[in-house]
Structure formats: C-alpha cells, structure tokens
Amino acid sequence: MASEKLILSFPKEIVTKPIVYHVVKDFNLEFNILRAEITPNLEGKMLLEIRGKKEKVEECKAFLKKEGVMVREATQEIILDKELCVNCSICMSLCFANALFVNEKTFEIEFNKDKCLLCGICLDGCPVKALKSKI
Numbered sequence: 275m276a277s278e279k280l281i282l283s284f285p286k287e288i289v290t291k292p293i294v295y296h297v298v299k300d301f302n303l304e305f306n307i308l309r310a311e312i313t314p315n316l317e318g319k320m321l322l323e324i325r326g327k328k329e330k331v332e333e334c335k336a337f338l339k340k341e342g343v344m345v346r347e348a349t350q351e352i353i354l355d356k357e358l359c360v361n362c363s364i365c366m367s368l369c370f371a372n373a374l375f376v377n378e379k380t381f382e383i384e385f386n387k388d389k390c391l392l393c394g395i396c397l398d399g400c401p402v403k404a405l406k407s408k409i
Contacts, residue, residue: 279348284318358404
C-alpha cells in the first residue's frame, strides 16, 4: 500500500467544485486532510495524505491535474537541531499533531516526522530557532 502527502493548489475557478471526493469514490483511496485553506473565489490550498494501491494513487494524481488542480509532493521537512534545543517544550505545546514529545528516559524533546502535518506552527514558536524547515 502506498502513502503520499500531497500539496494541492486549487485555482479560484475550481475551488468550490467537489473534486476531492473522487479520491474515495473513483479511486478507492483513503485520504486524510491534514491542513486546508479553502475560500470561495480565492485560491485554495490543501495538504492531503492519500493511501492505497500505488497505481490508483498515480491515477488519482493524474485526474486531479486534469481537473486543474496543481499537485506536488509535500517535500518540506521539519528538522529539530538537538544542539540548539534547550528542551523548553514550547514547541510541544504548539504541536496539535503530537509530533513533538518528551522522551521519558532523557527528558529531551523528540520529533516524530511521520506524525508531522507540516503546519509550521512550531517553527515560529521556538524561541531559540532549533526547529527548521527543509524544502
């Protein structure tokens, strides 16, 4: 089973069209909307994780592009610089995905990139800038 995080950009002309439901209906894929900013008459953006058969994922991406949606893989990555981190846990309190947590043995902040939603809130909250975005 394949799993991909995609960034979808919807031009304002199609932002209100029911396109994403085709992911399940036509391609039999599971999806999870990780982040979305969709406003009628404005460009919309969505961070979407899709899971299913690899060939269906590829067919779905082709369909989205045909419908006018710009599709790109979510290649941004958050990196925790352990040398800069002072383990204040401010980032942890901001992370609603629980990707940042305290290691119970070392009492240091740890980062689980698989849980990360790439929202970037932690980047702005870190007082010592120990969290960085790698694109």
